[in-house]
Amino acid sequence: MIEMIQVNHQFAIGKKGKERVVPVLHDIDLHVKQGEIVAIVGRSGSGKSTLLNLMSGYIRPTSGTIRVADQEVTSLSEGEWANFRLAHLGFMFQSFQLIPSMTAFENAELPLVLKGIGVTQRKKRVMELLEQVGVAEYAGHYPGELSGGQQQRVSVARSLILNPPIVLADEPTGSLDSDNERQLLSLIQHLNQDRGTTFVLITHDEQVASIAHRTVSLKDGYLLNADKKEGIFAHEIH
Numbered sequence: 001m002i003e004m005i006q007v008n009h010q011f012a013i014g015k016k017g018k019e020r021v022v023p024v025l026h027d028i029d030l031h032v033k034q035g036e037i038v039a040i041v042g043r044s045g046s047g048k049s050t051l052l053n054l055m056s057g058y059i060r061p062t063s064g065t066i067r068v069a070d071q072e073v074t075s076l077s078e079g080e081w082a083n084f085r086l087a088h089l090g091f092m093f094q095s096f097q098l099i100p101s102m103t104a105f106e107n108a109e110l111p112l113v114l115k116g117i118g119v120t121q122r123k124k125r126v127m128e129l130l131e132q133v134g135v136a137e138y139a140g141h142y143p144g145e146l147s148g149g150q151q152q153r154v155s156v157a158r159s160l161i162l163n164p165p166i167v168l169a170d171e172p173t174g175s176l177d178s179d180n181e182r183q184l185l186s187l188i189q190h191l192n193q194d195r196g197t198t199f200v201l202i203t204h205d206e207q208v209a210s211i212a213h214r215t216v217s218l219k220d221g222y223l224l225n226a227d228k229k230e231g232i233f234a235h236e237i238h
């Protein structure tokens with residue numbers, strides 16, 4: 001489902017002509033299979049978000065090949081990437097990234113509007129999903145009128161509204177209390193079991209990693225234990 005082959009990434013920082021190169025990821029080989037939940041762990045600065053940004057096309061690798069859903073994505077243009085994301089990828093973030101001037105309904109509806117889905121179908125789908133994540137009664141509320149947990153549910157509804165086959169999540173439970181965390185993890189497991197949704201989750205949290213079929217660890221930009229499920233947290237995180 002997602003294949004990274006010999007991927008390297010470096011950032012160039014500083015003024016033009018005086019740039020300094022910062023190597024961040026080295027020789028990454030990672031294969032995430034369809035229907036897998038893979039957790040990515042590692043210390044702050046080890047390159048986890050950079051890895052996810054490469055899978056999502058927000059940055060391009062310095063070298064190497066990336067395939068997502070059987071498509072070689074490294075050569076897609078910005079416009080092609082935008083369409084590709086709408087068709088294949090859902091995103092969950094630690095910050096909910098809701099649009100403050102739009103209601104919960106409108107926020108969740110946005111990807112359907114971008115995809116040109118008609119209003120009747122949009123209404124049905126949004127209300128079904130808001131119901132499923134437990135915030136249907138707040139459909140007309142603005143993000144500022146919702147609790148953190150409720151905003152998170154709206155944000156999750158938006159990320160799932162197009163039934164993406166792959167969901168990429170960066171610290172998805174980072175700002176949730178333990179009840180909301182448990183509910184989100186349970187939703188992820190259901191989607192994975194019922195629809196075969198593939199998840200890549202960046203996390204510092206053992207609870208989150210515990211639902212993963214496999215945990216991979218980044219250390220100083222190198223991928224460790226790419227095929228091993230256990231034995232990572234104790235020595236990599238702390």
Ligand SMILES: Nc1ncnc2c1ncn2[C@@H]1O[C@H](COP(=O)(O)OP(=O)(O)OP(=O)(O)O)[C@@H](O)[C@H]1O
Nearest residue numbers: 011013022024042043044045046047048049050051
């Ligand atoms: N746009 C950028 N320009 C220059 N350097 C960057 C950029 N983005 C990230 N970096 C550097 O790349 C390294 C890896 O960053 P990244 O955000 O991928 O780490 P991370 O493992 O996700 O960290 P955290 O757990 O703190 O979010 C860091 O040293 C960071 O400073």
